[in-house]
Amino acid sequence: MRLESPESSVSRAAAILRDSRRLMAFTGAGISAESGVPTFRGAGGLWERMDPGLLEIGRFDADPGASWAAIRELFYAAAPDGGRASPNAAHRILARWEAEGLLSFLVTQNIDGLHSAAGSRRLAEFHGSIRELLCRRCGGRVQATSEALDAGLLDSLPPRCPSCGEALKPDFVFFGEGIPQAAYSAAMDAAEMADACLVIGSTGVVYPAAQIPILAKRAGAVVIEIDPGDTEFSVGASDIHIRLGASEALTRLDALIARPK
Ligand SMILES: NC(=O)c1ccc[n+]([C@@H]2O[C@H](COP(=O)([O-])OP(=O)(O)OC[C@H]3O[C@@H](n4cnc5c(N)ncnc54)[C@H](O)[C@@H]3O)[C@@H](O)[C@H]2O)c1
Numbered sequence: 001m002r003l004e005s006p007e008s009s010v011s012r013a014a015a016i017l018r019d020s021r022r023l024m025a026f027t028g029a030g031i032s033a034e035s036g037v038p039t040f041r042g043a044g045g046l047w048e049r050m051d052p053g054l055l056e057i058g059r060f061d062a063d064p065g066a067s068w069a070a071i072r073e074l075f076y077a078a079a080p081d082g083g084r085a086s087p088n089a090a091h092r093i094l095a096r097w098e099a100e101g102l103l104s105f106l107v108t109q110n111i112d113g114l115h116s117a118a119g120s121r122r123l124a125e126f127h128g129s130i131r132e133l134l135c136r137r138c139g140g141r142v143q144a145t146s147e148a149l150d151a152g153l154l155d156s157l158p159p160r161c162p163s164c165g166e167a168l169k170p171d172f173v174f175f176g177e178g179i180p181q182a183a184y185s186a187a188m189d190a191a192e193m194a195d196a197c198l199v200i201g202s203t204g205v206v207y208p209a210a211q212i213p214i215l216a217k218r219a220g221a222v223v224i225e226i227d228p229g230d231t232e233f234s235v236g237a238s239d240i241h242i243r244l245g246a247s248e249a250l251t252r253l254d255a256l257i258a259r260p261k
Pocket of ligand 1: 027028029030031032033034037038039040041046109110111112113127200201202203204205206209226227228229230231244245246247
């Protein structure tokens with residue numbers, strides 16, 4: 001099978017985006033790779049150096065300190081220089097497309113909070129985020145802001161609830177936990193209504209999240225995928241596959257979509 005060139009796929013995708021009235025995007029770990037946050041799968045992925053079991057809720061409950069040590073290293077100090085990760089061009093373009101009315105809704109599987117940091121607001125964080133820590137005993141919440149982290153929030157692990165002393169859990173979905181209801185409903189609604197769905201940087205093996213682009217396609221959306229590699233979507237669901245990194249693909253698309261000033 002001959003692969004379509006990036007020039008051709010970008011130009012076909014730009015034509016669809018220009019005509020779209022209800023564009024949604026669905027992002028995975030790949031969009032944050034250029035911010036220095038490692039993906040789970042593939043070369044250099046987290047699973048090469050981390051035991052996935054540390055993100056199971058049963059393991060966390062049995063030994064929160066061990067899970068937290070890995071989580072702190074991977075998600076709270078994820079930039080290559082050891083500092084905290086920040087949004088890249090791909091996150092920023094999606095946020096601007098929302099502000100310009102081109103992007104109706106964004107569903108992310110990522111927990112890194114980078115879409116929100118870039119300014120996206122019509123956003124469902126399907127797997128929660130690292131921004132808040134939750135006490136499952138008293139319901140207390142602690143914001144994991146840069147200031148709180150700099151002040152030593154995660155110096156001693158596990159961090160403890162200031163009200164009751166229970167180990168705090170990052171408010172993202174562990175293996176064995178359910179999807180937050182509000183994010184689930186918002187994502188399903190967006191998929192039902194979309195006329196085009198941009199899928200960026202996801203292998204499509206984590207369920208139920210991976211259903212979202214499939215539902216959008218069944219409801220009539222054109223699926224445009226951006227991923228340098230093959231994925232579960234590229235073998236069936238994707239109508240167009242742009243085989244580039246997220247920043248380069250979105251920068252090229254952005255340049256081709258003329259919008260009224
Ligand atoms: N940044 C994060 O918050 C983060 C990081 C790792 C895992 N996770 C979680 O783990 C699950 C992993 O599944 P997934 O499908 O999101 O990711 P994944 O790790 O399974 O797959 C990542 C995909 O990104 C692609 N990719 C790599 N570099 C890219 C780039 N520069 N531009 C575009 N694509 C690129 C890879 O080819 C791959 O297909 C998610 O559900 C998510 O919750 C989140």
